[in-house]
Amino acid sequence: MTDTVTEQRLLSPEEVTRAQRMIDKLVDGLGRAILGQQELLDLVTICLLARGHMLLEGLPGLGKTELVKSLSALLGLGFRRVQFTPDLLPGDIVGSPILQDADGSRKLVFHKGPIFANLLLADEINRATPKTQSALLEAMQERRVTVMGETHELPQPFFVLATQNPIELEGTYPLPEAQLDRFTFKINVYGVSSDTLQQIISQRQHGHPPALSEVLTHEEMEHLFDAVDSVHLPEAVANYIARLVNATHPDSSDAPEECRKYVRYGASPRAAIALAGTARAAALLAGKPNVGFDEVRRVAVSVLGHRLVLDYSARLEGWTQVRMVERLVDAVPEVGRPVPQDVEV
Amino acid sequence: MTARDRWIDRHLRRLHFGQFLQRALEWLTVYLFCFGTTVLVVKLTAPNLWPHVLWVGAGAVPVTILAWWTSRTGQFTRGESVALLDRSLGAGGLLMTLTEAPDEDWETHLPQVEQRWRESLPRIRPKRFAGTLALPLSFTIGACFVPLREIAANPVVKNTAGQQATSELENMLEALEEAQVLEEKEEQTLRDAIEKLQEETADSPLTHEKWETVDALEQRMRMQLEEASVGVAQAAQAAAILAKAGDGEAGELSAERMAELESDLIETLRKMAENGSLSAGAGKMGLSKSDLERLMKSGQLGLPKDPKERQELLNELSDFLQEEADKLSELRGECEGGQCQNCGQECEGGQCQACAGNKPGRGGVTRGRGDAEMAWGDESDDTGIKFKETVLPPGMQEDPKEEIIGLTKSEPEVDPATGISRQAARADDPAAGRETWNRKLRPRHRGAVRRFFDSAESE
Known part of the structure; x- marks a missing residue:
């Protein structure tokens, strides 16, 4: 995948409608598997369309794993699940060379690990050691793995969907910042309402989701990816994204007072790229050929939240990463120049 | 130029005007405070410069021009104006997109009703401008009405x-x-x-x-x-x-x-x-x-x-x-x-007491006797003096007979019916012997005369 700046053609209304129809099929399918989590499903879809990796954080039993499995079924992609444990080794994920007899001679043959799949579910990723966690670094960023000097390309598309539990932190290894930065989205999964809960226990006697069939082919997915890339990002919105990401740095002039006080490290340029990409996907999801300020605001918390390193005093004052991003979104104006006070826009 | 471009231009012009208003407000506020302070200082320390100091008020014109000039440096760009108009229209970025990449298919997705565009234009709020300017303006006008301070005309002679x-x-x-x-x-x-x-x-x-x-x-x-x-x-x-x-x-x-x-x-x-x-x-x-x-x-x-x-x-x-x-x-x-022979005063005992130094209060414990001359000390300036001497015009009205009421080539015709009554004429006639108590005081003097007689009665 290469990034080249070319004269962009605006998607036609028909192309947008067609893309939206395909996306709707995917979202509807997910909605049949996961009840009452529309916002979560939209975000997952957005992250998927932006070809990003996502980290789902939530209490056990909220349907995180089920969501990923449903996604795999709906997309018809190769799916692997790895349950991360403290004794898991990097080789257990990326694969390892094994000595084999072949034509009377012995040689090391690389046996691919579970990472060689389109959709990798890294369940409870924070239970593995940092060494094992870091095995995913190259795969997530460059979509390839290197073992004993040999580089192996991963199948396309490649998504890592990791889950982690915010409780039972004993014996876990918090993800390092470099690892977190590679996740496009970190989505907090919350519980559902009592109505949804009633619907679940009425329709799922044993908790099994309905059987899902493939709704998008590989070609259709590629088409969707191309459509997302064709979504226009206006200069003013790009400027807004740049200022928003810049404002996460405490030494920035755009940073609000709370950010200067409580944030130790801000978001990286990778975050800005992810923000633009996911905003494009959100625009296509909304049936638009362009990104608006609303799309940026919609994905800002999921993109920037886990990339901020807060000061210890932030915890004392009750500032979470999500709250800090919400504050940033409020503080940074859409247009860099202040509107004159004598003018009501 | 399309209708969309015209709306964008109008939007941009209003923003520029708003920026000019804001800058003008800042500059004029500072200017008016400075002007008011200058007037105040002139009135209190250099009253001879009043009212020439009011010419400084003409500086409001160059200050306004300067505000306009400086407001041009940080003006809104067309892209920023489009972004704000897009938001006001609720176009979700489509206006920005079509400005950068025109597309006829999407053009119809923009609001087509002119009223919607009109409502999306920024509104100028002169109330805030006027409200903010009211304080420095009041200060300046108030400074103009501060009474002039009297300065001692003569230098103070010390000792x-x-x-x-x-x-x-x-x-x-x-x-x-x-x-x-x-x-x-x-x-x-x-x-x-x-x-x-x-x-x-x-x-x-x-x-x-x-x-x-x-x-x-x-x-x-x-x-x-x-x-x-x-x-x-x-x-x-x-x-x-x-x-x-x-x-x-x-x-x-x-x-x-x-x-x-x-x-x-x-x-x-x-x-x-x-x-x-x-x-x-x-x-x-x-x-x-x-x-x-x-x-x-x-x-x-x-x-x-x-x-x-x-x-x-x-x-x-x-x-x-x-x-x-x-x-x-x-x-x-x-x-x-x-x-x-020296001073011309009367002598006592064959000697002039004044020339001999035997005048009352000649020194020591005797100085300051009741009949001694007043030894005036240092003069003080009239700073803070409540009552200032003012020269009033002559208290008596001019003799009405001396007023020229007209010039005629021949003898003036006097109509007895419309003429002054004899009693009134006699009242103003010095020859009637009653002018000392019949003369009319000017209104400005009546208060002083009344106060004089009131104080005499109270004593």
């Missing part, structure tokens, strides 16, 4: 009483020098004392010690003058008696009396020779330089043995000494006919 006292002493010393009454040593001592007193009273007021010093110096000079005056008068008398004795008019004088008179005469002449007052008349009297030196050293001067020469010298001496005695008498303030 006038001290200067006057030392000046009088100096004049007196000069008069004594001119009369050659004082010895050189005594003269220098008095001059030093007066100069020292002048220095001390230049910046500080006269204290009672200094008043006593002034009086002591004055008394000391008067005593010198009196002593010299009496001595010269006695010598003149002795010379006259000796001259008459020579003529035989005074009868026979005993030898002792003659020796005594001669001794008095010689002693006076010696003193006069020491002071230098004798040198002027010595030539007339035929006294040589060696005679004068001998007088000054040993007080010996032999009168000529020849009766004729002796008589002639005594006559000249008598005339000269009488002349000197008259001068000193005049300087002392001798009385003649009950009046002081």
Whole structure:
């Protein structure tokens, strides 16, 4: 995948409608598997369309794993699940060379690990050691793995969907910042309402989701990816994204007072790229050929939240990463120049 | 240019105008505060610059132009204007997109109703502008109505009483020098004392010690003058008696009396020779330089043995000494006919008390007696004086008869019906003898007259 700046053609209304129809099929399918989590499903879809990796954080039993499995079924992609444990080794994920007899001679043959799949579910990723966690670094960023000097390309598309539990932190290894930065989205999964809960226990006697069939082919997915890339990002919105990401740095002039006080490290340029990409996907999801300020605001918390390193005093004052991003979104104006006070826009 | 571009241009112009208003508000606020402060300072410290200082108000025009000029530097770009208009329209970024990448298919997705575009244009709020400007404007207008402060026209003269006292002493010393009454040593001592007193009273007021010093110096000079005056008068008398004795008019004088008179005469002449007052008349009297030196050293001067020469010298001496005695008498303030020849005041006991220094309050504990002259101290400026003297126009209205009510070529026609009644005419007629209480005061004077009579009644 290469990034080249070319004269962009605006998607036609028909192309947008067609893309939206395909996306709707995917979202509807997910909605049949996961009840009452529309916002979560939209975000997952957005992250998927932006070809990003996502980290789902939530209490056990909220349907995180089920969501990923449903996604795999709906997309018809190769799916692997790895349950991360403290004794898991990097080789257990990326694969390892094994000595084999072949034509009377012995040689090391690389046996691919579970990472060689389109959709990798890294369940409870924070239970593995940092060494094992870091095995995913190259795969997530460059979509390839290197073992004993040999580089192996991963199948396309490649998504890592990791889950982690915010409780039972004993014996876990918090993800390092470099690892977190590679996740496009970190989505907090919350519980559902009592109505949804009633619907679940009425329709799922044993908790099994309905059987899902493939709704998008590989070609259709590629088409969707191309459509997302064709979504226009206006200069003013790009400027807004740049200022928003810049404002996460405490030494920035755009940073609000709370950010200067409580944030130790801000978001990286990778975050800005992810923000633009996911905003494009959100625009296509909304049936638009362009990104608006609303799309940026919609994905800002999921993109920037886990990339901020807060000061210890932030915890004392009750500032979470999500709250800090919400504050940033409020503080940074859409247009860099202040509107004159004598003018009501 | 499409309709969309026109709306964007209108949006941009309004933003630019809003920026100009904001900048103008900032500049004008500062300017008005500065202007008001300047007016206030001028009114309180340099009232002669009022009302010329109001010309500074013309600076509002260049300040406004400057605000317009500076507002151009940070103006909204077209892209920013489009972004704001997009948000106001609720176009979700489509307007921005179509501005950058025009597409006819999506053009129809923009609002098509003109009213929607119009409502999306920014609205100028002059209320805030006017409200913010009201405070500095009120301050400036208020400063213009602050009353002018009166400045002391004349410089404050410091320590006038001290200067006057030392000046009088100096004049007196000069008069004594001119009369050659004082010895050189005594003269220098008095001059030093007066100069020292002048220095001390230049910046500080006269204290009672200094008043006593002034009086002591004055008394000391008067005593010198009196002593010299009496001595010269006695010598003149002795010379006259000796001259008459020579003529035989005074009868026979005993030898002792003659020796005594001669001794008095010689002693006076010696003193006069020491002071230098004798040198002027010595030539007339035929006294040589060696005679004068001998007088000054040993007080010996032999009168000529020849009766004729002796008589002639005594006559000249008598005339000269009488002349000197008259001068000193005049300087002392001798009385003649009950009046002081010097100051013209009435004499008491054959002497002018004022010239003799015996005036009331002449110093020490006696100064300040009820009948003493007022010794005015330092003058103060009229800063903070509540009541200021103002020159009012003449209190009486002009005589109506002196007013020219018109010019005619012939005799004016007077209609008795419309003319002034006789009583009214008489009221204003000085010849009627009632003008002293019938004259009409101007309204501005009535208050002052009323206050005068009210205060008189209350007392």
